[in-house]
Amino acid sequence: MAIQALTSEEVYNALHTSPSGLDEEEASERLKTFGLNEIREAQKTSLLHNIARHFTNLFALLLWGASITAIAGGLLKPGEGFFILGIAIMGVVLINGGFAFYQEYRAEKAFDELKKLLPYMVTIIRGGREREITASEVVPGDIVLLKEGDRVSSDIRLLDVTEMKVDNASITGESKPAKRDATPHPDAEISDSLNIVLAGTSVVRGQGRGVVFATGMSTEFGKIARLTSEIVSGMSPLEMETIRVTRTITVIAVCLGIIFFTAGVFIGRGFWENFIFALGIVVANVPEGLLPTVTLSLAMASQRMSKKKALVRKLTAVETLGSVTVICTDKTGTLTQNRMSAVNIYTNSILKELQHIDANSDLSTMMLIKGSALCNDAYLRDGAIVGEQTEKALLEFAQNYIDVDNLRTKEPRIAEHPFDPFRKWMATLHENEPGAIIYVKGAPEVLINMCTGIFHNGEVVAFDDVRKKKADEALSDMTGRALRVLAVAYRDCNPLLFKIKCPEWEKIEDLVLVGFLGLEDPPRPEVPGAIKDCNEAGIKIIMVTGDNPETARAVGREIGLFNNPDIVTGTELRGMNHKDIMNALLKDEIAFARVTPADKMTIVSALKDLGEVVAVTGDGVNDAPALKKADIGIAMGLSGTDVAKEAADIILLDDNFATIVRAIEEGRAVFENIKKFTTYILSSNIPEIIPYIAYVILGIPLPLTVVQILAVDLGTDMLPALALGTEPPEPGLLKRPPRSVKERLLSLPLLARAYLFLGPIEAIASMAGFFWFLSINGWHWGDALSSKNPLYWQATTVCLTGIIVTQVANVFVCRSGILSVFSMSLWVNRFMLAGISVEIVIILLIVYTSPGNIMFATSPIPLSMWLFLIPFAFLLLGLEEVRKLFVRNMMTRRIS
Amino acid sequence: MTDHPFKKILVAVDGSFHCNVAARYSYLFAQAFHSKLFVVTVITKDMNEKAEKSATYSITRIIDEARVSGIDIEGVILKGDVIEAITRFVKENKIDLLISSTRRPQKERRYFVKSVTSSLMSGVPCSVIALRISHPGRSLRSKKVLVPVIGDGYRDKERADIISPIADRFNSNITVFHVIELSSSGIKRLEKLEKDKLTESGEKKIASFMKELRGRGIHASEKIVTGSKVRDEIISEASHHKYDLIILGTTKRNIIKRVVSGNPVEEILRDTPCDVMLLHFK
Structure with a gap:
């Protein structure tokens, strides 16, 4: 039962209905069975659930536990600072959860945009009576009446039509209205058949009556909606990596906490001492600042991208862009400028450039001009041409030689067969001097087969094999020059019959070929450079175009995309199985031509x-599933539909391919920068842990309190880390291959550099400062020191200051893992200088103001201690320079 | 009569649109297997006069249609409880295959679980085909057929037997579809070599079924994909590639599995954009 192949009677029989429609009882029964005629969004987790998830993961639960324990400790043993600590840890949970939610959250509105394309009320016939019902109540078998301006509620097989045209843009992507009829079409597919109107489309002209054969999510539109709403892009590589990192470090931290707590019990320390210690170990190890820094870094990168005309809709997309290995791109408007203009013509068996034509003396050329002007829906308004790009170019061409308005008045249009993307031609019937004439314009490969004659120097001659061969050669020549080629043909009509329907018009055939027109859509000037960058960056570019294969090949060659690609057409693609498609995609040079947006998802x-x-x-409504399916969906800001924009991760504000490449470079820089500030953040964990280990093992006063650790992790470290997140892309970033999905953020070299090299230097500085200050103030090894003793406060302040001073040097060091600090300009990252300034201001406030002293249990320290600690910063710089030199030499040796 | 195991086929109808479409599918099998077809309706106590008439008229109409196609058909009207009456008839007449449509009796209720068809599937001693009609525009014109293979092969031979007449009649493109379930993060971390290995293991799983199809002259294509949920992948495939029919085998999943991971058959029936044929062999 191919509904499009059946006669009206068979349609009624197949769907158990009749011209008077279903009766109410049957309609109600069918509504129960088929469900409401509406598109349903896939069940999504609620906003509240999403928020709750970020506050209840392993990391958050651990911190909640620590916070509650500390608050309880504060209530049981007041005056030890537990209460403030508990509140501070709770703040960490809230900040981290908030940032994680912000990073992931994006309001999904694509589905709402799709819903707008469906009507609310529908006119139907039930029980022989015409009535209006809500669209959701329509069921298969209902008879629906359609008129101009109606949006279509369900998939309908037409039974009667009067001059009906529908806008199928939401389903096929074709912007021109397509004519509809009610005759059986046994060879067509449902979505292409002329006797079918689909849900989500609209009637732009005429009226008709049809029977519903699919409703709700079973309609073609419902399938697009389902694919758009059900495809869950899942976590980005960065999200997965951040979770992995925090989970790993959290587990390590908890294990260390338990080990040291148990060790404390064995060496006979009291519960509270052990508790402070274990908590300190956990807090010192957990990178509390990592997630906020990652999020802020992504947010800043997205701002930089928006300045480069790439609007980021989901933060994590920024980094995913850096991992992109393949870009599937449209041609028209993205690789090219979408500014068509005629450059040459083929008439009288000669291919001529426009500057060499003489329209007045050449009848064939004049006929081509007239055909271009009349078989054309573009029009003039206030001196400007309005219409689709190709038609505008044709009208512009005609305007150079004739008065188009005058011609259109003299030869008015009587009827038309609108352009159909599957038929690939349009035709118009015009009244003219002897009677009437039909002009046909369309794809040359189709029109050539519809012509039996050719217009040659003012005469119609047979379109024989010799002339066909010549025309084919000209066509190859034109498409080989990356031109979009259109053929124009005509046929005279019987003057007596044209006012009633003439047979020539009813069946378009036996045409006379006038010639071809070559239209040029010049490539965007930035594109060849961007393609070169992609090649160097190991990114494969696949052109996916609705244009013909030869034009795709020529444009691709012109912009340096490929030399000799395999071009797969949409028809071929649809005939291939999944394995064959995958094999085809493994080829180095491949492009897809004459494809529909639905093929993109395949x-x-x-x-x-x-x-x-x-x-x-993508830009169309039915590009939405592909945009959602891809790791990065990129919508066109200028030409894109709202549905496409809502389904995309990134919107190109200038529709330009080169912008994608600039965004990829930024995305790659983000991952590099995250590695930089992760090194920076992890480095300070060592000088935060060592004091606790020394406290237990050596029995010394605790050199650094838990609140002071938080002052580093969530205070002084934050802005410099963020500043590292804004480092500009290092030279040659696009010369490296894309990041492997297996590449870890926490790699062994990164951990070794942070934990075994930079961190220990900082620990030496802070502990040396702590002991030096105590010893010059009369403390001896083994002396007990009360936590309320001002000397103890000052000593811990020195320890804290030691970490900050060396972390300042560490900011410069972490700007690159290889390059010397002195080879990098300070001024390219002014935010870093601001970050360091703020870091210094924060430590000064902590050390030298009363609120700072109260909050962090610190006390002012003398200038001499600064002078003691600063050389350690230079030591760190110097040792790191030596390490980098060693690494650079190793690399040079390996390359040579 | 035929050598095929399905010598006697019963199609249960109630006068509804869905049952009539199911009956039309049954002609296919009756013709292919040269089986005797029984079209049965059950008049229940709660049926009103109109429903009774509609059911009876439906039988006459189906018999007329089937006879035009040269099918040996017999109409039967039973009385009583639907499940009991049909089960008794199946046992008494040694029916080999029962065909019925499954549909949502009430809004928001399940399509299949606890439906008449699911009760018949577990109660009757013969094989059952349950049809869910979702897209009347594509019914009985199965040009593109999706055959998901979930887990290891399930009654490959019998399933191929059912697919064969459909493929022959409609010259269908059959796609055997297997989903390798992995977590979404696991899928993202897969490299090509690992994917290739998984695809190979998937191919092995469907190999015997492919062999059965080839043995019947059906040149099916295979598609192995990785996905986080079998149901999602099947629905997505059916939606994207515009299949006309999904043919799905169903076994009795144990209760724990059903509770833990839900019932994919139920989910597919609820969300399918095309007709579904559920096969249950005994």
Whole structure:
């Protein structure tokens, strides 16, 4: 039962209905069975659930536990600072949860945009009576009446139509209205058939009556909605990595806490002492500042991207861009400028450039001009041409030689067969001097087969094999020059019959070919450079275009995308199985031509099954599923529909391919920067842990309190870390291959550098300062020191200051893992200088103001202690320079 | 009569649109297996006169249609409880295959679990085909058929037997679909080599079924994908590639599995954009 192939009677029979429609009882029964005619969004987790998730993960639960224990400790043993500590830890949980939610959250509105395309009320016939019902109550078998301006509620097989045209843009992506009829079409597919109107489309002209055969999520529109709403992009690589890092470090921290707590019990320390110690170990190890820093870094990168005309809709997309291995891109408007203009014509068997034509003396050229002007829906308004790009170019061309308005008045349009993307031509019937004439314009490969004659020097001659061969050669020549080629043909009509329907008009055939027109859509000037960058960056570019294969090939060659690609057409693609598609995609040079937006998702799915990280561009409603399926969906800001924009991760404000490449570079820089500030943040964990270990093992006063650790992790470290997140891309970033999905943020070299090299230097500085200050103030090894003793406060302040001083040097050091600090300009990252300034101001406030002293249990320290600690910063700088020199030499040796 | 195990086929109807479409599917099998077809309706106590008439008329209409196609058909009207009456008839007449439609009796209720068809599936001693009609525009024109293979092969031979007449009649493109379930983060971490290995293991799982299809002259294509949820992948595949029919085998999942991981069959029936044929062999 191919509904489009059936006669009206068979349609009624197949759907158990009749011209008077279903009766109410049957309609109600069917409504129960088929459900409401509405698109349903896939069940999503609620906003509240999402928020709650970020406050109840392993990391958060651990901190909640620590916070509650500390608050309880504060209530049981007041005056030890437990209460403040508990509140501070709670603050950490809230800050981290808030940032994680902000990073992940994006209001999903694509589905709402899709819903707007469906009507609210529908006119139907039930029980022989015409009535209006809400669209959601429509069921298969209902007879629906459609008129101009109606949006279509369900998939409908037309039974009667009068001059009906529908806008199918939401389903096919085709912007021109398509004509509809009610005759059976046995060879067509449902979505292409002329006797079918689909949900989500609209009637732009005429009226009709049809029977509903699919409702709700079973309609073609419902399928797009389902694919758009059900595809869950899941976590980005960075989200997964951040979770992994925090989870790993949290587990390590808890284990260390338990080990040292148990050790404390064995050496006979009291519960509270052990508790402070264990808590200190946990707090010192957990990178409390990592998630806020990552989020803020991504937010700043997205701001930089928006300045480069790439609007980021989901923060984590920034970094995912850096991992992209394949970009599937549209051609028109993205690689090219979408500014069509005629450059040459083929008439009288000669291919001529425009500057060489003489329209007045050449009848064939004049016929081509007239055909271009009349078989054309573009029009003039206030001196400007309004219409679709190709038609505008044709009208511009005609305007150079004739008065188009005058011609259109003299030869008015009587009827038309609108352009159909599957038929690939349009035709118009015009009244003219002897009677009437039909002009046809469309794809040359189709029109050539509809012509039996050719217009040659003012005469119609047979379109024989010799002339066909010549025309084919000209066509190859034109498409080989990256031109979009259109053919124009005509046929005279019987003058007596044209006012009633003439047979020539009813069946368009036996045409006379006038010639071809070559239209140029010049590439965007930035594109060749961007393609070169992609090649060097190991990113494969796949052109996915609705244009013909030869034009795709020529444009691709012109912009340096490929030399000799395999071009797969949409028809071929739809005939291939998944394995064949994957094999085809493994080829170095491949492009897809004459594809529909729906084919894009097939390509994206296959690429993802090949393990690629895919970015895809799109602008239409039915590009939405592909945009959602891809790792990075990129919508066109200028030409894109609202649905596409809502489904995308990134919106290109200038529709330009080069912008994607700039955004990828920024995305790669983000991951590098995250590594930089992770090194920076982890380095300070060592001087935070060592005091606790020394406290237990050596029996000395605790050199650093838990609140002071938090002052570093969530206070002084934050802005410099953020500043490292804004480092500009290092030279040659786009010359490296894309980051592997297996590459870890916490790699062994990174951990070794932070924990075994930078961290120990900082620990030496802070502990040396602590002991030096105590010894010059009369403390001897083994002396007890009360936590309320001002000397103890000053000593811990020195320890804290030691960490900050060396962390200042560490900011400079972490700007690169290889390059010398002295080879990098200070001024390219002014935010870093501001961050360091704020870091210094914070420590000065902590050390030298009463609120700072009260909050962090500190006390002012003399200038001499600063002078004692600063050389350690230079030591760190110097040793790191030696390490970097060693690494650079190793690399040079390896390369040579 | 035929050598095929399905010598006697019963199609249960109640006058509804869905049952009539199910009956039309039954002609296919009756013709292919040269089986005798029984079209049965059950008049229940709560049926009103109109429903009774509609059910009876439905039988006459189906018999007329089937006879035009040269099918040996017999109409039967039973009385009493639907499940009991049909089960008794199946036992008494040694029916080999029962065909019925499954539909949502009430809004928001399940399609399949606790439906008449699911009760029949577990109660009757013969194989059962349950049909869910979702897209009347694509019914009985199964050009593109999706055959998901969940887990290891399930009655490969019998399933191929059912697919064969459909493929022959509609010259269908059959796609055998297997989903390798992994967590979404696990999928993202997979590299090509690992994916290739998984695809290979998937191919092995469907190999015997593919062999059965090839043995019947059906050149099916295979598609192995990784996904976090089998149900999502099947629905997504059916939506994207516009299949006309999904043919799905169903076994009795144990209660613990059903509670823990839900019932994918129920979910597929609820969300399918095309008709579904559920196969349950005995």
